[in-house]
Amino acid sequence: xxxxxxxxxxxxxxxxxxxxxxxxxxxxxxxxxxxxxxxxxxxxxxxxxxxxxxxxxxxxxxxxxxxxxxxxxxxxxxxxxxxxxxxxxxxxxxxxxxxxxxxxxxxxxxxxxxxxxxxxxxxxxxxxxxxxxxxxxxxxxxxxxxxxxxxxxxxxxxxxxxxxxxxxxxxxxxxxxxxxxxxxxxxxxxxxxxxxxxxxxxxxxxxxxxxxxxxxxxxxxxxxxxxxxxxxxxxxxxxxxxxxxxxxxxxxxxxxxxxxxxxxxxxxxxxxxxxxxxxxxxxxxxxxxxxxxxxxxxxxxxxxxxxxxxxxxxxxxxxxxxxxxxxxxxxxxxxxxxxxxxxxxxxxxxxxxxxxxxxxxxxxxxxxxxxxxxxxxxxxxxxxxxxxxxxxxxxxxxxxxxxxxxxxxxxxxxxxxxxxxxxxxxxxxxxxxxxxxxxxxxxxxxxxxxxxxxxxxxxxxxxxxxxxxxxxxxxxxxxxxxxxxxxxxx
Amino acid sequence: xxxxxxxxxxxxxxxxxxxxxxxxxxxxxxxxxxxxxxxxxxxxxxxxxxxxxxxxxxxxxxxxxxxxxxxxxxxxxxxxxxxxxxxxxxxxxxxxxxxxxxxxxxxxxxxxxxxxxxxxxxxxxxxxxxxxxxxxxxxxxxxxxxxxxxxxxxxxxxxxxxxxxxxxxxxxxxxxxxxxxxxxxxxxxxxxxxxxxxxxxxxxxxxxxxxxxxxxxxxxxxxxxxxxxxxxxxxxxxxxxxxxxxxxxxxxxxxxxxxxxxxxxxxxxxxxxxxxxxxxxxxxxxxxxxxxxxxxxxxxxxxxxxxxxxxxxxxxxxxxxxxxxxxxxxxxxxxxxxxxxxxxxxxxxxxxxxxxxxxxxxxxxxxxxxxxxxxxxxxxxxxxxxxxxxxxxxxxxxxxxxxxxxxxxxxxxxxxxxxxxxxxxxxxxxxxxxxxxxxxxxxxxxxxxxxxxxxxxxxxxxxxxxxxxxxxxxxxxxxxxxxxxxxxxx
Ligand SMILES: Cc1ncc(COP(=O)(O)O)c(C=O)c1O
Ligand SMILES: Cc1ncc(COP(=O)(O)O)c(C=O)c1O
Numbered sequence: 001x002x003x004x005x006x007x008x009x010x011x012x013x014x015x016x017x018x019x020x021x022x023x024x025x026x027x028x029x030x031x032x033x034x035x036x037x038x039x040x041x042x043x044x045x046x047x048x049x050x051x052x053x054x055x056x057x058x059x060x061x062x063x064x065x066x067x068x069x070x071x072x073x074x075x076x077x078x079x080x081x082x083x084x085x086x087x088x089x090x091x092x093x094x095x096x097x098x099x100x101x102x103x104x105x106x107x108x109x110x111x112x113x114x115x116x117x118x119x120x121x122x123x124x125x126x127x128x129x130x131x132x133x134x135x136x137x138x139x140x141x142x143x144x145x146x147x148x149x150x151x152x153x154x155x156x157x158x159x160x161x162x163x164x165x166x167x168x169x170x171x172x173x174x175x176x177x178x179x180x181x182x183x184x185x186x187x188x189x190x191x192x193x194x195x196x197x198x199x200x201x202x203x204x205x206x207x208x209x210x211x212x213x214x215x216x217x218x219x220x221x222x223x224x225x226x227x228x229x230x231x232x233x234x235x236x237x238x239x240x241x242x243x244x245x246x247x248x249x250x251x252x253x254x255x256x257x258x259x260x261x262x263x264x265x266x267x268x269x270x271x272x273x274x275x276x277x278x279x280x281x282x283x284x285x286x287x288x289x290x291x292x293x294x295x296x297x298x299x300x301x302x303x304x305x306x307x308x309x310x311x312x313x314x315x316x317x318x319x320x321x322x323x324x325x326x327x328x329x330x331x332x333x334x335x336x337x338x339x340x341x342x343x344x345x346x347x348x349x350x351x352x353x354x355x356x357x358x359x360x361x362x363x364x365x366x367x368x369x370x371x372x373x374x375x376x377x378x379x380x381x382x383x384x385x386x387x388x389x390x391x392x393x394x395x396x397x398x399x400x401x402x403x404x405x406x407x408x409x410x411x412x413x414x415x416x417x418x419x420x421x422x423x424x425x426x427x428x429x430x431x432x433x434x435x436x437x438x439x440x441x442x443x444x445x446x447x448x449x450x451x452x453x454x455x456x457x458x459x460x461x462x463x464x465x466x467x468x469x470x471x472x473x474x475x476x477x478x479x480x481x482x483x484x485x486x487x488x489x490x
Numbered sequence: 491x492x493x494x495x496x497x498x499x500x501x502x503x504x505x506x507x508x509x510x511x512x513x514x515x516x517x518x519x520x521x522x523x524x525x526x527x528x529x530x531x532x533x534x535x536x537x538x539x540x541x542x543x544x545x546x547x548x549x550x551x552x553x554x555x556x557x558x559x560x561x562x563x564x565x566x567x568x569x570x571x572x573x574x575x576x577x578x579x580x581x582x583x584x585x586x587x588x589x590x591x592x593x594x595x596x597x598x599x600x601x602x603x604x605x606x607x608x609x610x611x612x613x614x615x616x617x618x619x620x621x622x623x624x625x626x627x628x629x630x631x632x633x634x635x636x637x638x639x640x641x642x643x644x645x646x647x648x649x650x651x652x653x654x655x656x657x658x659x660x661x662x663x664x665x666x667x668x669x670x671x672x673x674x675x676x677x678x679x680x681x682x683x684x685x686x687x688x689x690x691x692x693x694x695x696x697x698x699x700x701x702x703x704x705x706x707x708x709x710x711x712x713x714x715x716x717x718x719x720x721x722x723x724x725x726x727x728x729x730x731x732x733x734x735x736x737x738x739x740x741x742x743x744x745x746x747x748x749x750x751x752x753x754x755x756x757x758x759x760x761x762x763x764x765x766x767x768x769x770x771x772x773x774x775x776x777x778x779x780x781x782x783x784x785x786x787x788x789x790x791x792x793x794x795x796x797x798x799x800x801x802x803x804x805x806x807x808x809x810x811x812x813x814x815x816x817x818x819x820x821x822x823x824x825x826x827x828x829x830x831x832x833x834x835x836x837x838x839x840x841x842x843x844x845x846x847x848x849x850x851x852x853x854x855x856x857x858x859x860x861x862x863x864x865x866x867x868x869x870x871x872x873x874x875x876x877x878x879x880x881x882x883x884x885x886x887x888x889x890x891x892x893x894x895x896x897x898x899x900x901x902x903x904x905x906x907x908x909x910x911x912x913x914x915x916x917x918x919x920x921x922x923x924x925x926x927x928x929x930x931x932x933x934x935x936x937x938x939x940x941x942x943x944x945x946x947x948x949x950x951x952x953x954x955x956x957x958x959x960x961x962x963x964x965x966x967x968x969x970x971x972x973x974x975x976x977x978x979x980x
Pocket of ligand 1: 159242272310311
């Protein structure tokens with residue numbers, strides 16, 4: 001006991017802490033999450049300094065670091081918010097200014113809630129009627145491929161579903177420890193979750209030269225190497241891609257499914273950007289649809305989990321933490337374990353479940369809110385398409401920056417040339433670059449190292465979300481900064 | 491490859507599943523969560539059967555298995571729901587039927603949201619202004635003990651905070667593996683989280699004879715035994731208690747804090763029922779307040795985390811998944827790790843954050859909604875107090891059932907005598923008892939085994955939440971059932 005405590009100067013007994021950096025969970029220490037890393041912390045500080053009247057070389061911090069559409073001024077879909085208000089305060093059902101279709105949606109959601117209140121816990125898997133609506137949405141989306149509501153789990157954002165699935169999967173020790181294949185660049189939730197679970201992260205590289213497409217030979221290389229020291233069991237694909245903005249072709253998806261089948265890998269398809277496709281000739285193909293088109297040899301056997309979210313697409317409702325996952329060909333006993341596991345957290349947030357319901361069951365033709373809904377959705381998606389093009393075009397005019405087309409999602413991940421002198425000077429050249437950009441211009445980006453990149457290459461991720469006029473200013477500032485930076489270190 | 495697949499009857503190649511009960515994460519398999527176990531699944535089935543017109547010896551399933559107030563008909567606080575509606579659909583700020591204080595709260599919350607929208611991600615720790623309001627609430631509650639908003643983390647319900655803290659703490663292998671002390675009976679989130687993390691669960695027994703109070707000698711016994719095979723590092727206390735409904739005395743809390751300090755244990759105080767105190771002479775004492783009253787020897791050193799939630803008290807807003815935790819005397823580096831860890835899930839649901847804000851900053855005297863707020867809150871809390879008394883009284887009239895007073899929280903955990911013949915017949919006698927009760931009466935309770943109990947004793951947990959008339963029927967049915975059951979097996 002004496003060893004563990006000491007008298008401080010004022011004579012008060014001071015005890016050694018129970019929990020210190022040396023005695024905490026070591027897997028938590030290994031977790032990294034760049035989207036909210038040091039650059040973002042500094043951006044928040046800068047905003048505070050500006051608001052306190054401190055002088056900076058810029059008048060405003062522009063956050064292009066995170067896929068948060070509303071924060072960048074995108075307006076919510078009126079119909080969705082009307083229904084949420086009605087569900088929150090059902091007195092409004094008597095208010096004649098609310099459209100009838102919003103009211104009938106709200107009534108249907110409330111009827112599915114215990115005591116007709118969003119304040120009740122729901123089934124842990126999510127509200128039955130919402131899961132039914134999700135299943136019908138998936139059937140429509142996939143041209144009639146059947147979907148069983150029992151295979152739908154509502155989640156607290158897609159993040160929750162992804163972490164839960166990985167948790168279910170990871171086991172073994174040493175050479176039998178579960179390995180999970182993830183793309184590089186990746187969305188850092190994956191590396192963070194794998195670190196926390198102590199799983200082996202198996203990197204496969206996307207082909208930057210071919211517009212960030214997936215190469216089966218590269219998947220094979222990564223898998224073969226990994227098999228020497230772990231037990232690879234799952235393959236994660238983000239399509240449309242974050243941070244890379246590509247949309248995978250149908251052929252590529254079919255090849256990936258065949259690869260997963262042959263190599264006995266569970267497929268995790270992160271399809272949260274399924275409505276964010278802009279480039280001509282590109283189209284979203286769900287892994288499920290392609291799987292079923294490949295016939296029963298595949299559709300009866302390949303284990304696939306697909307994730308969706310209310311946070312992206314045209315809704316951008318991140319704060320509500322809505323989402324779902326569909327599990328396909330999952331072993332029944334494992335499914336029972338999954339159901340048990342999610343029950344410990346009681347249930348996903350009900351407003352998020354309600355919102356997910358509206359996303360999969362929006363106003364129909366003939367309903368009073370339909371036209372306005374279509375107008376709002378189209379406006380948002382066309383603005384995103386326009387900004388995707390603008391971003392690619394302007395960035396590619398900058399010498400030392402080259403950028404694949406933003407085919408989908410909401411990011412550009414340009415490659416940047418950093419002068420040798422800057423590379424020498426900095427521990428992490430692209431972090432150095434982004435931090436300098438932030439200090440000098442107020443623009444907040446995420447360095448490529450936060451997502452992973454081929455050694456010796458440098459990138460940053462920037463969202464295309466700021467309003468067009470702001471985005472134009474931002475792109476010009478990036479241009480100016482890059483030129484200055486290049487000069488300074490040449 | 492051939493070994494792993496086989497031809498099915500119709501000639502289709504069938505592959506062995508990647509993920510099976512034998513190849514999944516073994517720690518997940520160990521998780522149990524009784525509050526939503528087989529009894530509840532059967533109750534849902536029975537409800538469906540009833541609705542399909544099947545004949546049963548009852549006309550309605552009454553769910554007294556879960557602390558879900560709204561599902562049992564409790565009405566939400568009008569002011570809270572008005573503000574949530576305003577935040578969801580800010581157009582309503584122009585609606586003159588909403589009171590001004592609701593509007594000004596909504597404006598303040600929206601101003602703290604990116605783009606003035608609840609659809610934006612917030613800081614991972616939670617919205618700044620909400621954390622400030624929480625800190626002021628805690629200061630008021632604890633008679634001026636200071637609270638730093640930086641020590642507040644908003645969470646996705648209390649469940650999320652509890653799991654996160656445990657995750658931070660658990661490490662080591664074999665004899666150095668982290669052990670965590672939990673009460674028996676306990677709320678099964680704790681055992682579930684510990685199983686999932688592979689931590690050692692250290693049981694200390696509450697004293698049923700002394701109204702489920704904590705005995706320091708029993709804590710010492712449990713700790714000393716555990717020290718032989720693991721590294722005990724934390725002590726969890728639920729006060730007011732779930733499933734046991736006790737309210738710990740100030741003296742008991744002081745003794746527990748002294749014990750934790752002497753034994754170098756981090757304290758986790760689950761105080762989600764802090765407003766649910768009914769019994770005369772009982773009062774809620776926060777661990778933090780008592781800690782600070784014990785002087786700097788304790789208040790400068792003992793690591794304490796306290797959890798609160800929007801789910802309980804007079805609000806009962808479970809579905810919104812709001813909550814917070816306050817961390818006291820946490821090492822700075824550990825705190826930085828905690829902040830990083832929560833950032834991976836991006837942020838807690840914003841409607842839940844908004845609701846938490848309203849709970850800690852309700853209408854003030856003089857504001858238009860104040861009187862109605864007080865009226866609604868008082869009505870709910872008095873009804874609960876009345877039902878607490880009713881439950882205790884009726885249960886104690888039943889021969890073979892004995893029940894401590896429901897001093898607080900929202901549960902009764904009576905001890906039941908199960909005849910020897912039934913014990914012989916059943917694998918789990920109290921599960922057998924509760925399942926029979928459900929089939930014969932439609933009443934859904936949770937067997938004591940789901941929470942843990944002294945060997946050879948049997949209990950069930952029942953909530954006091956049904957409306958008084960229904961609760962009376964329920965209690966009478968329990969009485970009838972117990973008498974019949976006792977006869978049948980005597
Ligand atoms: C590829 C991808 N997956 C999952 C998520 C998680 O989103 P959420 O948890 O908000 O649904 C994101 C968020 O940016 C993402 O980009
Ligand atoms: C003691 C205790 N702690 C924590 C919780 C979790 O509540 P929530 O996650 O809804 O805040 C509960 C729920 O019943 C509880 O009884």
